[in-house]
Amino acid sequence: MRFRYCPDCGALLSGRVLGDEGEVPWCDACGKPWFDMFPVAVISLVHNEKGEVLLLRQNYISTEFHNLVSGYVTPGEDAESCAVREIFEETGQEVEQLELVLTNWFARKEMMMIGFFARVRSGELRLSSEVDAAAWHKPEEILSLVSSRPGSTSRILCERFLSRAGVSERETAQES
Numbered sequence: 001m002r003f004r005y006c007p008d009c010g011a012l013l014s015g016r017v018l019g020d021e022g023e024v025p026w027c028d029a030c031g032k033p034w035f036d037m038f039p040v041a042v043i044s045l046v047h048n049e050k051g052e053v054l055l056l057r058q059n060y061i062s063t064e065f066h067n068l069v070s071g072y073v074t075p076g077e078d079a080e081s082c083a084v085r086e087i088f089e090e091t092g093q094e095v096e097q098l099e100l101v102l103t104n105w106f107a108r109k110e111m112m113m114i115g116f117f118a119r120v121r122s123g124e125l126r127l128s129s130e131v132d133a134a135a136w137h138k139p140e141e142i143l144s145l146v147s148s149r150p151g152s153t154s155r156i157l158c159e160r161f162l163s164r165a166g167v168s169e170r171e172t173a174q175e176s
């Protein structure tokens with residue numbers, strides 16, 4: 001989001017050079033900058049004690065691909081708490097160990113994605129209304145189920161998980 005008008009007072013913004021930041025949108029009336037903003041979301045690859053991966057069907061996101069568990073970070077919340085909260089809300093699973101894996105810019109939606117591996121002890125799946133279905137999958141299956149778009153955060157997380165689990169691309173290809 002790029003500001004043209006001050007969200008506080010409605011004045012048209014000018015530009016002002018602010019140190020190393022260069023020229024930034026500036027409100028003369030309020031005397032403050034309005035930096036470009038973007039949403040921040042977390043996305044978690046949820047895996048269990050058997051090494052299986054939990055994938056969701058969420059038709060409002062895609063009818064083609066399976067999804068990892070994702071959600072927007074709310075103001076005042078840290079990304080780790082958000083990941084734990086979203087996993088519990090959407091699937092009913094309690095996180096035992098959370099590991100920050102990467103951050104990735106989602107260009108098509110202009111948002112920052114923060115990716116985690118989240119280990120849970122698999123319990124009863126309790127799905128929120130945002131989730132149409134969910135199932136545990138063998139690692140060999142997941143690359144053929146998630147988004148095929150290069151640079152997709154889901155895909156990168158799955159690739160990193162497989163590489164760490166020692167599942168080769170050949171095994172993945174044979175499975176699909």
Ligand SMILES: [Zn+2]
Binds near residue numbers: 028
């Ligand atoms: Zn203002």
